[in-house]
Amino acid sequence: MALIHKIVVDDRALLIAPRRKVFANFFGIDSCHILLGRNGAGKTTLLTRIAEMVAQPRGDSEILLAREDGHEARWMTADERRRHGAVFFTALPYRRALPKTRVVDASLRERDRGTIGDIDIFRHVCRELDVHTSLRASISFSQTLFSEVLLPAVVQGRQRGYRFKDPHLDDIAEKLLVALSDAPQAFTVEDSAESDKGRRKAKQELIHILKSQLSAAEYISRGRTIELAVLQKLAARTRDKVELGLNFLIWTNTLDGPATDRRHERYLATFRDMIDETYRHVDSLAEIEDDRDGIYFVIPSNEEASVLERSTTAIQVAWDQLSSGMQALIDQFSRIRGGIEQLHQRGIRNILLLIDEGDAYLHLDWQRRYVELLDRFLTGMKRDFDLATLQVILTTHSPVIATDFPSAMVTNLDDDVTPRRTFAAPLDDIALTSFGTQTLGSFAAQKIDALHANLRDGNATEADAALLEEIGDLTIQNALRRVAKGSQS
Known part of the structure; x- marks a missing residue:
């Protein structure tokens, strides 16, 4: 079965599988694409619209398939559409109204929080990720x-x-x-x-x-x-x-x-x-x-x-001997596996996985490992369920996660930002060129502006001198030292 190459929804074209053969085997799964954008840019809305397209296509929405021989792409037929399904997952505390036809909402419901979920699926995910744990029961109370x-x-x-x-x-x-x-x-x-x-x-x-x-x-x-x-x-x-x-x-x-x-x-x-x-x-x-x-x-x-x-x-x-970060990841992957299994039981072997901020609430180190673990886990899912295709679109606000993707696999929904060279890029560069923001906090920026003015005018205090020594960016620190030296000459 040919891969989904491009999705056209509400007059927006989204390339989710680059046609350049050099990236054909970049991930263990068939393709993985990330959506960036500021709050309110429409990332979540776009994911839900894509889920709706899979279930109930409309006239203003189309899915373009790449030909298996790598030549010119073609539009998905009605018969091919019936053989595709979508799994939606969000780590955020809200519910989306999604269609039931060929779409599974695997998000964690409020009533499920704090429960152990499907034990067999959880154990399987642990094996896939080489995580060792056991079920432990306790009777206790807090002070x-x-x-x-x-x-x-x-x-x-x-x-x-x-x-x-x-x-x-x-x-x-x-x-x-x-x-x-x-x-x-x-x-x-x-x-x-x-x-x-x-x-x-x-x-x-x-x-x-x-x-x-x-x-x-x-x-x-x-x-x-x-x-x-x-x-x-x-x-x-x-x-x-x-x-x-x-x-x-x-x-x-x-x-x-x-x-x-x-x-x-x-x-x-x-x-x-x-x-x-x-x-x-x-x-x-x-x-x-x-x-x-x-x-x-x-x-x-x-x-x-x-x-x-x-x-x-x-x-x-x-579950015993699990950090909160690993627990959150295994919970998420267990829900996703359950969604994929539901579609597989309906005879659907072409799956589009839509993940809305799956890295939300994760520590920076878990964000750094998120894509690696997700790809390893989903590669196992594709093998276990003998899927014809498994493709992923995910949203994130994390520059760390964006560094795992070549720019051909990145889309920013902000009109004023075009991602450039995201793969393995320094966080400062990727925050500016792909997220349209600075890594320096605005409060720190105001303090540095005031420090610059005091150094320039020769009014630096002992507190200013201490703050200058605290600056972690050596480029900024050295520039301010030159300002101080110039005001003394």
Whole structure:
């Protein structure tokens, strides 16, 4: 099957597969093209329009195929169009309305965030990228549970007549609560700092009392860990965190006071159900490790992981020994693989992959490796699914990623910018010639302009001299030194 050579959409022609044979095998996949442009240039809109073209072609949109013999290109026929599909992925937190016909939206939905996804696909992607990991489960809680849920519950409970069961601790808590809520109004900066310090100290001491009452100050039992983990999971689901925390403290006999109502019984039933189900899963698992931070164990099978994901327990399932950057990449590639597999199951073997800012939120070093890993992964996908063609169009704001592409594979949607010699170019050059911007921050530029004026006029201060030494660009630094020298002569 011939490659897509050019796409004409809304009167814009986009060359996505250069016809120069010298770049024919540049990537392991059939072609990869990047779109650059400032915010608002229309990169995302263009990708979605291309997806629409694959599914529902319109009169103002055409796809040009390169002939397999390398001669003159031709327009795609209706029959050929039916054998093509598109996979769309965005790392950005928005949803696009995309057609369903021969188009799969593989983007991560909000409800999927924090889940382990399709385990088999994830494992396959890890093997493709030579990444070693295993599924690990944990039962734990964060220290913010005390400051954001339990401490406010103590304050509100006090107003409703609830007290610590231990009279001695209750007297201490009463004094601390007064210090926390009735600190004197500050009139000076010093008074304000002292008042804030007093509140922080009172807050810390109250939290310490809570931890000691809940046996969570130093060594914490497995049972208490599970109870606090359940509380944290329930708190994440409810708006009324304080009421939830108060009922928890009543249930654990930490606070005592007025008779409880039906609402307390409902909270109690929810606590018990989740705790019981958590225990059932924990009792069935081996290799359990307890420490101060929680309970950890290895998940023996994909089936068990799936059961835990669907369960209403306090058990969190995650992939072990993965940095956040690698986790984000594998999540992305897993979603893309799932999309390609869906089209393959429909009998589609010619796929156009549209990636909108797949490098968003990645550290600079992961951006540097993104294209290499993407090409390696997709080359494996083409082989595994026996695809006739696999072509990619991706958008980016990263100059680092642009350095992986010869200029024939780069399009900038800004009218005033024409990419030149992007491949392996210095970041300063590529930012200016291909992105139409400077690498120097505008704040730094203003400071350097002011420094230049002071050096020129002979008004440089000690702070100016220190700033001159801090300049990392030697060209700029040496130029300013010459200005300073000239003003002294």
